[in-house]
Amino acid sequence: MxxxxxxxxxxxxxxxxxxxxxxxxxxxxxxxxxxxxxxxxxxxxxxxxxxxxxxxxxxxxxxxxxxxxxxxxxxxxxxxxxxxxxxxxxxxxxxxxxxxxxxxxxxxxxxxxxxxxxxxxxxxxxxxxxxxxxxxxxxxxxxxxxxxxxVKNAKYGPDELGFNPLFQEKIRELTESKTGILLAAGPPGSGTTTTAFAIARGIDSYVFATYCFFDVSYRDLKNISPFERRDDEPLNEALRRLIRMEGDIAFVAPINDKEILETILEKQTELSIISELTAKDAAFAVEKLCKLSGDPTKIAEAVRGIFGQKLIRRLCEKCKQPYRPNPKLLKKVGLNESITTLYKNRKFDEEEDARPCKVCGGGGYIGRIAMLEMIEMTEGMKAVVAKGSSAADIKAQARKEKMLSFKDDGLRLVAEGITSLEELQRAFRV
Ligand SMILES: [Zn+2]
Structure with a gap:
């Protein structure tokens, strides 16, 4: 040297x-x-x-x-x-x-x-x-x-996850009768299990006793008790025991075969059941359940609601940039024209900025939040589902009844400055 x-x-x-x-x-x-x-x-x-x-x-x-x-x-x-x-x-x-x-x-x-x-x-x-x-x-x-x-920052409750406030309201409404099935649905890796836990955690724990029927591993089960299954005890027998014990709500493993579906279809008249299944979105989940059971009228009668979720990136709170949106653009995308401020990500420019934002590392986004959609089994929806309709027809009915859609929920997040219009468009492209 x-x-x-x-x-x-x-x-x-x-x-x-x-x-x-x-x-x-x-x-x-x-x-x-x-x-x-x-x-x-x-x-x-x-x-x-x-x-x-x-x-x-x-x-x-x-x-x-x-x-x-x-x-x-x-x-x-x-x-x-x-x-x-x-x-x-x-x-x-x-x-x-x-x-x-x-x-x-x-x-x-x-x-x-x-x-x-x-x-x-x-x-x-x-x-x-x-x-x-x-x-x-x-x-x-x-x-x-x-x-x-x-471990410390993993989130499971609907409030912690920043879910639409409507979510918890709906969960409570749909579990009130202590019968029927509530589901989370989505493609693998989209956060479906997290949504299923949020449904289970969203239940009013002062009023209802919720039991979990599968190994939750490291997930935090606040407000939910593990149900002690006997060795090799089949799900239907375990559920029967819970009914005898006067338990209100059962949180069961994902529906991945006809046997689980038939068991919960049979037991849902005596307690409320929460589960999840893999499907492209909530409408496809209904279609899939109808095919799996072979009896769409049963599905229409038993299912109370299905939640779908799509994850979208959150803007970095430290460096997000406000701007005044063009009212024409607001109208075009379906946002309230009176909105005066939206936010976008700050793009890190190597020549202009000496160093990128410390919080997000210069990407402009940090963490993700779920957009929700929901299909509720209203009388109108029941009639459509019982006919054995396609996912497209189920979606059309959901739109007609103004049920919560990804687009509505995504636009809410844009209006609240949690994410950007650009990110919303990206999430719908992929
Ligand atoms: Zn930042």
Whole structure:
């Protein structure tokens, strides 16, 4: 070094050293001794820590690690938007995958069946759960997806989630009779489970006793009691016991087969049932239920309401930019023409700004919020559903009856300055 000025390479290294995530054991309590896998640890532990640290620092909610061609590729998802998270050699990628499986308590020899486990982690005094899913891709290759949960800040209640105030009102109205089915519906990864929990948490806990019939893992069940199922007790028998105990509301696992659907159709005359199902949106969920049961009149009679959700990015409160919207534009998109201020994201310009916003990192958005839609089984809707109508006809009826739609709820969020028109348009394009 020619101009040393007392600095040497070692100092420089120290300056740049960052703290890596700490792995703190499995959520299930299964003991894992990494020292028994010294070679694997050597090949993948540090790289796995770097990768997870990078993802946490970028506020990712999801990491995917999978082989692509000759390499292994990591992808991060931040507020629903995918980013490249780095590449590795295939060998290193396999080691990282195996280390993460091992540490979350999964069987590293098993590469032919999907597995799920949770690894506890901590970075900068913040605790996380890394909810790890492995999926076989054939010939020993696997993809792992990691849902990242910030333990303290995870939200489950409708108020905490910023749901439309109408939501809780509707939940209470629709569970009042203590009969019928309430559902959350949406595509995978759209927050459907969160909405199902919000429905269960939105119930008036002073009046009704709500019981949960499945393993909720790390989710917070405030106001809901776990129902102790006997070994191998089928759902219909467990529900029968709850009815005898005079329980009011049952929160059951997702409807993914005809058997669960038939069980809850049979029991919903004696208690209110909350569940979820995978479908494109609420109207498609109704169509799917009718097909699955083979009897649309039963669905029309039993289902009280279905909520759908779409996640949309929130504007960063620190740097969002007010502007005066053109009344013509307001009219065109369906907003009140008297609105004088809307907000948009501040676009970080490298030449003009010395440094990006500290809160959002210059992206202009931080976190997400759900837009809701709802199909309520009114008399008019019942008649349409009982005929075995298509999702399109169900949607037309919902519009006719002015039921809450994604568009209405999204426009409410724009009017309140929580998100931007631009983001709303983006959410409808994808
Ligand atoms: Zn910002």
């Amino acid at each position: 020619i101009f040393g000025f007392g600095r040497n390479d070692e100092d420089e290294y120290e300056d740049e050293e960052i703290d890596l995530v700490l792995f703190q054991g499995t959520y299930s309590g299964v003991e894992v001794d990494i020292s028994e896998h010294a070679r694997l640890a050597e090949a993948g532990l540090n790289r796995a820590k770097e990768l997870i640290t990078d993802a946490l620092e970028r506020r990712a909610e999801l990491i995917r690690i999978e082989p692509k061609g000759e390499r292994t590729v990591a992808q991060f998802q931040v507020d629903g938007i995918a980013f490249a998270g780095g590449r590795m050699s295939k060998k290193e990628g396999t080691a990282v995958t195996q280390v993460l499986k091992l540490l979350s308590g999964l069987d590293i020899k098993q590469r032919k069946k999907p597995q799920n486990g949770i690894l506890k982690a901590e970075l900068d005094d913040v605790k996380y759960y890394l909810d790890i899913y492995s999926k076989p891709l054939g010939s020993g290759a696997e993809r792992i997806s990691i849902n990242i949960i910030d």
